[in-house]
Amino acid sequence: MQTYTSGLSRRGFVKGMMSIIALSAMPFKLLARSATAFKATTTKDVYKELFGDLPMVGSSDIELKIPDIAENGAVVPVTVSTSIPNAEAIYVIIDQNPNPLSASFHLTPLIPAEISIRVKMGKSSMVQALVKTADKVYTTGQEVKVTIGGCGG
């Protein structure tokens, strides 16, 4: 087992460089991480950072699977899938979390538009799943009641 207590090991560095090289040779355009969007403290600011002026519309072509009641806010399972053609990215946004943007997934045509992840919720909140295409953002959402918050502190 490798340890990385004093920064990157040589092996870790080489592996990291390899992944950077592989990234630069990718056949599909993938979006760079938006650090500002992850630091944003309101959903409105997340939208602004991620989508700018792109129009946003509600959609029934996104399936968001998430429990209505989460007994443990530290581990809330989320599955998002969509039949919207040319979906470029899927976003999970938890309105009431300190930083609402939880995760973004940059898709390629090589995979079905379906992902699952587990997220932390500090308290009950609207959870939104968004799908971005080149010219529009599609949204759906579900209210999730949290019995025990999962952000500690």
Added chain:
Amino acid sequence: MEDKTIKMRGKISAGVAEIKVLMRHPMETGTRRDEAGKVIPAHYIEQVICRHNDTVVLTADWGTSVSKDPYFAFKVNNTKAGDVVKVSWTDNQGEFSEGEIVLK
């Protein structure tokens, strides 16, 4: 010693592989305090890259609200036995880990 293992499972059904991934990571938010009241620094996976036979098929950016020891699942088109699916992550402290699975 910190365990950074990535555990993966894969199952092909009609050419589409479902990949389930379990990563060991604290996913610290940077807002929690230890018993002495000192803030525990943020430590979380920022980026995940998924490859099918060395072609990137999915990348993900995560924030601090992804659960500790993240579980993550995705699907890959046009897969067959012997194909390799790799998942790697980098975190906000510059650490890196990688796992792979040979599909059956």
